[in-house]
Amino acid sequence: MTSSRTRRLSGVVAVAALAATGAAFTGGSTSAASNGPTIDIQLLSFNDFHGNLEPPSGSGGRIITSDTYTETSNTNPNTGVTTYSATPQTVNAGGVEYLAGHLKALRQGHPYTATVAAGDIVGASPLLSAAFHDEPTIEAMNSLGLDVTAVGNHEFDEGYKELQRLANGGCLDDGAGAANQDSCPGGKTFTGANFPILAANVRLKATGQTILPATWVKKFKGAKIGFIGMTLKDTPNIVTASGIQGLEFTDEVQTANALVPRLEAQGVKAIIVLIHQGGVPTRTASTAHLSGLENKFDSACPTGTSTGLNAPASPIIPIAQQLSPQIDMIISGHTHTPYVCSIPDPAGQPRLVTSASSFGRLVTETNLTFDRRTQDIVRASVAGNNLVVTRDPAFKDPAETKIIADYKTLIAPIASKVLGSISTDITTASSPAGESKLGDLIADAQLADPSTTTGGQAPVIAFMNPGGIRTNLTYANKSWNEAPGEVTYDEAFQVQPFNNYLVSLTLTGAQVKEILREQWGGGATTSPNSIARPVILQVSSGFAYSYSDTPAGRVLGPVTLGGAELSDTGTYRVVTNNFVADGGDGLPGFRVGSGRFFGGLDIDAFANYLQAHSPYSPVADARITKN
Structure with missing residues (x-):
């Protein structure tokens, strides 16, 4: 026999859930004047874009939007065994044209805003970007106004010197299409990233110097916010050894904590970590049959003794628990999962930890208040939630559309070959x-x-x-x-x-x-x-x-x-x-x-x-x- 019924699973919009559980992330004032003692600042973040210029397809191009599932049970009349299946409510999401458009819309009414990322912007990319050494993605990130990103493990796919070229610009002499790759195709020039790529825990063994900047400071009117960017320390285990020869990857906690006093010496007390390491939300359901299915885009993690993340699958938990209390927020990535969590810092104070899934399907909007008198973020003001990058034509950004069209013309002879x-x-x-x-x-x-x-x-x-x-x-x-x-x-x-x-x-x-x-x-x-x-x-x-x-x-x-x-x-x-x-x-x-x-x-x-x-x-x- 078969039967179907609708189940309502746990999980609500992130900000509402945090407030309901007594979390400190209650939201800041939206009326702080730019010349007053405080100003309101908006952070827009994403991670694990992986060169998805065109809207991603299949399950990688969808996001679960509802915690309502339809469960169907089927009983085999011969064995009496019942199996269960459930289908979540999803929406198509992602694509750089729509990501850029949503970012522009979100910035409206926020004079003090920054767009940041947590690594793997390039690498493991679709052919449209990969065939040109991911130069199209860097061009697209420049166009959408990315301010800063951390380095991820996939930024090392072609070696660290290629990563430095992506940051600094210049063309490769790669034979104009040899091995199905072509730097600076059609006479294009490549100027590199208009945004810093931070690699605080990636150093040359010979000199101890980082291969790219370790920190970056965003200056608003009377406010400074420092960013520390890192990849996971285990990057050597998941990238090709030849591409990182001569490098060392240092511990994330030790690296970031050592940089805090350096930023403070520059008059920077408000600090945010961008880290390419993450977690996986604990997936719960109202019945055992549906257990393991919930992964809503706005999954909120409970406060208190539980972080809401599955500890064995979440390396970000011990990192967050040990990062200096002076660090006000952690924007994470790598696990391709969405969450907005509170993980207490070593002083026991709640601290926001976020991730925006992958492939540009989500943007995390975080709003916070900066106090000019203390020159620091008001921790209790920090509020964040994930927003779906829908493919509404109204959000389609023409500049990004042109970038895609240009490179699709250039890639056609290679890509279309049967x-x-x-x-x-x-x-x-x-x-x-x-x-x-x-x-x-x-x-x-x-x-x-x-x-x-x-x-x-x-x-x-x-x-x-x-x-x-x-x-x-x-x-x-x-x-x-x-x-x-x-x-x-x-x-x-x-x-x-x-x-x-x-x-x-x-x-x-x-x-x-x-x-x-x-x-x-x-x-x-x-x-x-x-x-x-x-x-x-x-x-x-x-x-x-x-x-x-x-x-x-x-x-x-x-x-x-x-x-x-x-x-x-x-x-x-x-x-x-x-x-x-x-x-x-x-x-x-x-x-x-x-x-x-x-x-x-x-x-x-x-x-x-x-x-x-x-x-x-x-x-x-x-x-x-x-x-």
């Missing part, structure tokens, strides 16, 4: 063991790529990290008016947008098995919950492994190649992308591989494989099994 066709959708939907059809395809493409063969040795095993697969290949998609089932370079790039290089290396069978154990934390028997995000590596055809969950933990089972058990002492040539080869995603076992050889780009291997195997149909392998 690589081949697929017979059906090929997605990241995984088996109970964690294997996906798209993961199979990418691993097979890497194994088949001849660019990683060296000394007559071709790889026999390919590994692909699931986090590097960013979207699905869908049969019906028609991004460039191609026929149904045809796959363009643009579509392929959206699947693998990092421009990683393929690397082949030699591992023993024992080392391969240890890497497989590292997926869930390492060790012969390890609980899959012992790390925050277990990784299930996707593998190429002919290679297979199994595992079991036991009361003692997760146990690796047989590991085979061509049906034969891998020999612990035997050696095997493997291929993966340079991020994984450098130990990314918590897989340090790859670093011990010998005979490293760099091949071509992963996207090229993917594109070539699709061309050679068109029309492509998903394989029926069971390469990964769970007992």
